[in-house]
Amino acid sequence: MTMKISKSSFQFLKELKANNDRDWFNAHKDQYMMAKDEFDAFINALIAEISKFDPSIAHFTAKDCVFRIYRDVRFSKDKSPYKTHFGAHITSAPKKSEIHTRAGYYIHIEPGASMLAGGAYLPESKWLRAIREKIFNETNEFKKIINNATFRKYFGTVEGEKLQRAPKDFPPDHPEIELLKQKSFLATHNMNDETVLDSDFLKYGARAFKSLYPFDAFLNSANS
Secondary structure (H helix, E strand, O other): OOOOOOHHHHHHHHHHHHOOOHHHHHHOHHHHHHHHHHHHHHHHHHHHHHOOOOHHHOOOOHHHHEOOOEOOOOOOOOOOOEOOOEEEEEOOOOOHHHHHHOOEEEEEEOOOOEEEEEEEOOOOHHHHHHHHHHHHHOHHHHHHHHOOHHHHHHHOOOEOOEOOOOOOOOOOOOOOHHHHOEOOEEEEEEEOHHHHHOOOHHHHHHHHHHHHHHHHHHHHHOOO
């Protein structure tokens, strides 16, 4: 059986976006469960593919990685109760609550806005300092990773929030000061719907994440 994302799952997400309320959702719970089960199965297959080059995540399952569709609206002006996408973050962090303590593999499935991503999102201060020090001391190695042709094909350049000035204790005239200013170290690959719905999407995602692995590994080695 080929693991893929189906048009019916996309259709559910489109309809949910147009009808984001509990009555509609409850009336279409069966449709949601079919889409969720399909996404979970896809993530389990994707974990198996990723574990071929990153064995640190091999023991996880979709249950450990997939986010709930229910939104936390306590502090949001938008009181829509449901997310209009499926998402999962596959990392070696021991708990789902600790996903931002390790660089990993994020997949976001949403009609018109799907993406694959990874890296360190606003890492806590100790890890951020360690990443900057590692880049400072191993600049050529990091540049080799982010300038790799396959990495650039999928992810382009390093993204994320940046400081306006050089971080404390780092020389402002460092040739890679713009990298050292990063507050997040993110890599993002946006995808059209046709790519996501293609029968080869599982292999496509695995190839993209394989090109991301050295980037994640570099960031995680600063957090060991």
